[in-house]
Amino acid sequence: MLQLFRKERMWEKRPLKDRYDVVIIGAGVHGLSTAYYLGKLGVTNVAVLDKGYIGGGGSARTTAIIRANYLTSQGVLFFRESLKLYEGLAKELDFNIMFSQLGRLDLGHTDSSIFGLRQRAEINQLLGVDSRMVGPKEIKELVPAIDLREGKTLPIIGALHHPPGGVVRHDAVVWGYGRGAARQGAEIHPFTEVTAITQENGRVTGVETPDGRIEADTVLSATAGWSSTIAKMLDLELPIVTHPLQAFVTEPLKPFMRTSISSANLHVYVYQTDRGEVVVGGGVDPYPTYSQRSTLQTLESLAGHALEMFPFLGRAKVLRQWAGLCDMTPDYAPVMGRVDGLDGFLITAGWGTWGFKAAPVAGRSIAELIATGKTPDLIEPFGLDRFRKGKLVNERAAAPAAAIH
Numbered sequence: 001m002l003q004l005f006r007k008e009r010m011w012e013k014r015p016l017k018d019r020y021d022v023v024i025i026g027a028g029v030h031g032l033s034t035a036y037y038l039g040k041l042g043v044t045n046v047a048v049l050d051k052g053y054i055g056g057g058g059s060a061r062t063t064a065i066i067r068a069n070y071l072t073s074q075g076v077l078f079f080r081e082s083l084k085l086y087e088g089l090a091k092e093l094d095f096n097i098m099f100s101q102l103g104r105l106d107l108g109h110t111d112s113s114i115f116g117l118r119q120r121a122e123i124n125q126l127l128g129v130d131s132r133m134v135g136p137k138e139i140k141e142l143v144p145a146i147d148l149r150e151g152k153t154l155p156i157i158g159a160l161h162h163p164p165g166g167v168v169r170h171d172a173v174v175w176g177y178g179r180g181a182a183r184q185g186a187e188i189h190p191f192t193e194v195t196a197i198t199q200e201n202g203r204v205t206g207v208e209t210p211d212g213r214i215e216a217d218t219v220l221s222a223t224a225g226w227s228s229t230i231a232k233m234l235d236l237e238l239p240i241v242t243h244p245l246q247a248f249v250t251e252p253l254k255p256f257m258r259t260s261i262s263s264a265n266l267h268v269y270v271y272q273t274d275r276g277e278v279v280v281g282g283g284v285d286p287y288p289t290y291s292q293r294s295t296l297q298t299l300e301s302l303a304g305h306a307l308e309m310f311p312f313l314g315r316a317k318v319l320r321q322w323a324g325l326c327d328m329t330p331d332y333a334p335v336m337g338r339v340d341g342l343d344g345f346l347i348t349a350g351w352g353t354w355g356f357k358a359a360p361v362a363g364r365s366i367a368e369l370i371a372t373g374k375t376p377d378l379i380e381p382f383g384l385d386r387f388r389k390g391k392l393v394n395e396r397a398a399a400p401a402a403a404i405h
């Protein structure tokens with residue numbers, strides 16, 4: 001007989017204990033993926049706490065583009081591994097994450113942007129990531145609806161094509177990781193805000209919540225846009241500034257494009273979902289704030305830039321618009337690992353506008369660090385101490401948001 005309702009719960013509601021081996025602050029995609037991979041390594045006395053509902057932060061607001069065509073060797077190797085994990089994730093979690101590998105085009109409109117894209121193509125190919133330069137003819141074949149007419153201020157003169165890039169169903173990834181983590185023993189506690197972090201003699205010993213104090217051997221902050229507020233509880237200043245990022249979708253239209261397209265010069269990216277909606281996003285708003293309100297000004301500017309590529313969209317109706325918080329670092333790369341002078345405290349942050357695609361490899365790596373005490377090679381370049389040592393990982397040219405500053 002057709003089973004209309006799932007009998008099994010995704011995760012159980014359990015009473016909060018006063019001690020765990022690991023407390024993870026933030027039940028977004030990063031907190032939950034870390035809990036999942038910890039479970040696989042046998043670390044199961046874990047609580048994931050969130051001040052809101054599960055996956056309600058940046059993970060609920062992402063446009064969920066997955067790709068590995070970054071610029072630096074450190075970035076390409078890291079995101080290449082994450083893309084590989086995404087390819088097997090539905091099977092791994094036994095949950096349909098709806099990963100559509102529709103490919104990705106990064107457009108170039110000027111000599112300097114083509115130079116940057118070529119550099120990425122070379123590095124991508126050297127490191128085994130499928131991406132190469134294409135000209136207007138191939139762009140038109142891939143996206144027949146795109147407007148390549150001459151006479152524009154920013155003509156499309158080439159693009160970086162990355163066929164394995166795609167889009168995933170963000171809620172499904174969050175739920176899949178949450179269910180997977182809970183099945184292995186982790187507890188998930190929504191609406192449980194961390195209000196303070198306790199420490200003794202340079203060692204973090206737990207957290208405080210309105211429901212009481214919790215002790216832990218390890219506390220991980222996986223709070224993305226709120227990372228600085230958590231760090232402040234420890235008198236720690238992070239090289240992170242929180243900016244809002246906005247996006248909108250149109251009503252569903254008949255399929256007219258399969259590939260996702262981004263243009264750093266036009267400050268915009270566009271793709272069509274399997275349901276037909278056109279998703280349009282761009283770079284972060286230029287002011288720091290913790291407000292998650294969207295604005296008419298950004299809607300107008302994003303829409304204007306999208307119309308440069310697809311003028312016929314001028315008649316499409318906007319269904320909804322939203323904003324989320326992005327924890328931006330000066331080098332557009334993440335921050336993962338220990339914090340010098342604070343034993344028992346780890347951070348996974350600096351996820352900016354690019355963090356959803358990183359969740360599988362970041363969660364797996366942080367879990368390995370917690371379980372073994374050793375920092376995996378893949379995340380070694382992304383330590384917080386790189387800012388003190390002056391060893392930045394400059395991904396600015398590969399993050400679409402970069403162009404807006």
Ligand SMILES: Cc1cc2nc3c(=O)[nH]c(=O)nc-3n(C[C@H](O)[C@H](O)[C@H](O)COP(=O)(O)OP(=O)(O)OC[C@H]3O[C@@H](n4cnc5c(N)ncnc54)[C@H](O)[C@@H]3O)c2cc1C
Pocket residue numbers: 025026027028029030031049050051052053054055056057058059060061062063064065066192193194195222223224225226230245246247281322323324325326351352353354355356357358
């Ligand atoms: C509009 C938009 C589009 C984006 N598009 C893409 C994209 O196409 N591809 C991509 O890879 N990335 C994209 N991103 C970025 C991506 O969404 C984020 O980097 C990612 O979701 C961060 O996940 P997270 O788990 O680290 O943080 P979040 O999902 O933000 O989770 C952090 C959680 O911490 C909780 N928290 C905060 N403070 C406390 C506290 N004191 N106590 C308890 N809990 C607390 C919050 O409630 C929140 O649920 C986009 C972001 C936005 C806003």
